[in-house]
Amino acid sequence: MADEVDPQQTTNTVEEPLDLIRLSLDERIYVKMRNDRELRGRLHAYDQHLNMILGDVEETVTTIEIDEETYEEIYKSTKRNIPMLFVRGDGVVLVAPPLRVG
């Protein structure tokens, strides 16, 4: 082909931070998002903007309610499950392996 763009090189070495995400492909990951949201799901695809496709994802939204009388902060979290989700990268804050407790 006369006018080919070089096919993207896929190496096995970790050269830049995005390569660390590449190591998590097909694994379950934890994603912290803006607006106090968290996602836990299986990473199927990602791109340079951190747009991601997550499967079997559980979204947790955390809200703080202030009790009118005692003025204490009550942390509430709402969860929902979505089978397959496309996430726009500009909402992503961090990507990590799923948190282990204990």
Added chain:
Amino acid sequence: MEVSHSVKERTIAENSLVILLQGLCGHVTTVDLRDESTATGRITSVDAFMNVRLAEVTFTDRQGAVSQLDELFVTGRNVRYVHIPDEVDIRATIERQLQAIHRVRYFGGRDKGRKEFPRAKYK
């Protein structure tokens, strides 16, 4: 299969996951917006900047009020999530979109026509 008429948009789409969303045209999906409202409808088009046009939309706003809209345009910046329907094969959809772009790019054959990425004639 509508490929964008713009070289710039084709290149942007080809190098990011937006191309999957472009392949969802015709499917009924739910788009979660940045401001917590949601729009469920049939995707008419998605451009390289993730601007989405939907048809026959059930729009639920932040407060929970539901309305029906014939058409809805969502700016790419305002998209938070796009729910991918179960029946969509993601890999096949992406490959189909890439093939459509390559068909447009290599239109006219190898030695004919103005090329998108010309080969360097001189070194």
